[in-house]
Amino acid sequence: MSQLSSAARGLLVVGATVALALPAAAQTKTPKYSNEFLNLGVGARALGMGKVQVSLATDATAGYWNPAGLANQTRKYDGVLMHSELFSGVVKNDYAAFSTPLDSKSAIGVSVMRLGVDNIADTRALLDEYGGVHYDKITYFSVADYALLLSYARKIEKVEGLSVGANAKIIYRNIGSFAHGYGFGIDAGLQYNHKGWNLGLMARDITTTFTQWTINADEYQKGINNTAANGVDAIPTNSAEITLPRFVLGVGRRVELPKQFSALLAADFEATTDGQRNTLVSSKAVSVDPRVGLELGYKNLVFLRGGVGNYQKIQSFTKNANGDYDSSWKGQYSLGAGVAISGLRVDLALSRLAVEKLGNTSQTNSLIVSLGYSFK
Numbered sequence: 001m002s003q004l005s006s007a008a009r010g011l012l013v014v015g016a017t018v019a020l021a022l023p024a025a026a027q028t029k030t031p032k033y034s035n036e037f038l039n040l041g042v043g044a045r046a047l048g049m050g051k052v053q054v055s056l057a058t059d060a061t062a063g064y065w066n067p068a069g070l071a072n073q074t075r076k077y078d079g080v081l082m083h084s085e086l087f088s089g090v091v092k093n094d095y096a097a098f099s100t101p102l103d104s105k106s107a108i109g110v111s112v113m114r115l116g117v118d119n120i121a122d123t124r125a126l127l128d129e130y131g132g133v134h135y136d137k138i139t140y141f142s143v144a145d146y147a148l149l150l151s152y153a154r155k156i157e158k159v160e161g162l163s164v165g166a167n168a169k170i171i172y173r174n175i176g177s178f179a180h181g182y183g184f185g186i187d188a189g190l191q192y193n194h195k196g197w198n199l200g201l202m203a204r205d206i207t208t209t210f211t212q213w214t215i216n217a218d219e220y221q222k223g224i225n226n227t228a229a230n231g232v233d234a235i236p237t238n239s240a241e242i243t244l245p246r247f248v249l250g251v252g253r254r255v256e257l258p259k260q261f262s263a264l265l266a267a268d269f270e271a272t273t274d275g276q277r278n279t280l281v282s283s284k285a286v287s288v289d290p291r292v293g294l295e296l297g298y299k300n301l302v303f304l305r306g307g308v309g310n311y312q313k314i315q316s317f318t319k320n321a322n323g324d325y326d327s328s329w330k331g332q333y334s335l336g337a338g339v340a341i342s343g344l345r346v347d348l349a350l351s352r353l354a355v356e357k358l359g360n361t362s363q364t365n366s367l368i369v370s371l372g373y374s375f376k
Contacts, residue, residue, distance in 0.1 A: 032274045034243040035171060035183070035209060037115040037145040042082055042095045044370035048336015048349035049293030050307020052266045054250030055191060055200030059372060060097035063109035063151035066189040066202045066250075067165030070099050070107040070153035075343065075374040082370035091117055095370075099151070109151035116144030120176070124222060141176030149187075161193040171211055177219045179236070185209025185243065198252040198266070209243040244274040264295040268309075278312045280329075305336035305349070345372035 043061040046053040053065040060078040062069030082095040092115070099109030118140075125137040153165035171183035186209075189202040215236050252266030270289045272279075281288035291309030310332035315325050336349035349368040 029239060030242040030244055030274065032277070034241055034274065035145075035173075035205075035211065038113070038147055038169075038171075038204075039246075040093060040115065042097070042111075042113070042370075043080060043372075044082065044336060044347035044349040044368045045295075045303075045305065045338055045345075047084075047351055047368050048305035048307065048334055048338075048347065049266070049295055050291045050309045050332070050334050052250065052252075052268045052291050052293030052307055052309070054189070054202045054248045054268050055198040055252045056250070056264070056266055059374065060099040060109055060111070061372075062153075062165075063097050063099060063111040063149050063167065064095075064113075066191060066200050066248075067109065067151040067153050067167050067187065068163045068189045068191040068200070070109050070151055070165060071101075071105070071155045071163035072191065072193070073099060073101055073107055073374075076100060076376045078372065078374040080370060080372040082368065084366055084368040086366050091115065104155075105157070106152070106154040108153075109149075111147075111149040111151070113147040113149075114144060116142055118142045118144075122176070141178075143175050144173075146172040146174075159192075162190065163192075164188070164190045169205075169209065171209070173211065173213075177216055179213060179215045179220070181211045181213040181241070183209055183211030183241075183243075196254055198250075198254075200248075200250040200252075202248040202250070204246045204248070205243045206245050208245060211241040211243070213239050213241060244272075246270060246272045246274075260299045262297040262300070264297070265293075267292045280311050301340060303336075303338040303340070303347075305334075305338070307334045307336075308332070343374045345370075345374075347372070 041047050041051040042064045046057070046061060046065060053061070057065040057069040058072040058074070060080045077098070077100050079098045080096070084093045085091065086093060094114045095112070097109060097111040099107060101107040120141050120143065122139045122141055126133060126135070128134060148170040150168045151165060153163055156162040156164060165188070167187035169185045169187060171181070171185070173181040185205045186207045187202065187204050188206050189200065192199040215238055217235050220235050248268050248270045250266060250268040252264060254262060254264045256262050268291045270291070272287050273285070276282050276284050277287035279287045279289045289310060291307065293305065293307035295303055295305045297303045308331050311329050313327050314330045315327040318326065320326050332351065334349055334351040336347060338345060338347040347370045351366045351368065
């Protein structure tokens with residue numbers, strides 16, 4: 001801890017104090033996939049490599065993937081913008097980040113994220129008591145999740161190639177005028193670079209992250225006869241949602257090839273602690289999702305990328321000769337490309353979600369675009 005500034009120590013202390021105090025405010029619960037919008041990934045370079053980045057990120061996106069990587073930023077200022085659309089454009093995913101070194105040993109960064117569905121029609125007032133239709137009474141609302149990450153990183157002088165970092169994470173989640181939630185948590189990470197090897201460890205929600213939900217009961221029950229006789233669920237009550245920690249271990253290796261080509265191969269192993277998941281390594285205590293990514297470069301100018309991960313066992317809807325339903329492992333595959341010229345980085349990624357439609361094997365593709373720019 002002697003290597004950390006007083007500001008970084010204060011950030012960790014405040015984060016832990018707030019995290020420990022929040023559960024007493026309301027009834028708490030620990031659902032699986034809590035605040036999952038924070039785990040979709042950012043930056044087309046990373047997403048083109050199958051979300052393998054914990055040991056590699058050294059630009060503004062490191063604030064998300066591993067804040068320790070900010071200490072290895074080579075230019076004075078770096079910024080990244082990203083936009084992607086999921087499920088045929090219904091869901092919009094936007095991200096912006098900026099980072100800069102404070103001195104030769106430390107750096108700071110800020111990241112902003114939004115995932116939302118807009119223009120959802122509220123038709124509760126469409127019909128009057130006589131069955132008349134009033135289209136002018138249709139209103140629209142949005143469901144959106146926001147996150148602000150404030151990052152700090154520092155090199156450890158006593159161990160060459162080692163850096164550590166932390167995020168203070170502020171969350172706001174909104175369901176129109178029906179409900180909203182505020183949350184706070186801490187991430188921590190480290191990177192170690194030695195003789196061409198890159199190692200990284202990221203601990204997300206290391207203090208656990210608490211999101212306090214407030215329900216607008218009056219708005220929720222407008223136009224609804226909320227009685228048990230009609231089979232309508234009871235109005236939700238205020239509660240605190242706990243996001244349990246997850247850990248990501250990463251390793252990468254860059255190799256220089258003939259004629260100014262290069263290859264970067266990396267793997268991440270993400271371990272979740274919120275219950276048994278449908279992953280390659282699955283247990284009640286911990287589930288592990290391994291991911292592998294490859295980046296081929298030419299003159300550090302043009303890049304081609306690929307990645308695979310998120311393997312899940314999918315059950316088919318046809319029976320075999322024994323009368324049982326077959327199942328098979330299916331993963332999420334991604335491809336990407338990028339160009340870097342004079343500090344400007346343009347990256348594209350195409351990711352195929354491991355989501356099957358009933359009765360066939362078609363899947364949903366997602367196109368991700370990100371722009372990055374760094375200068376001295």
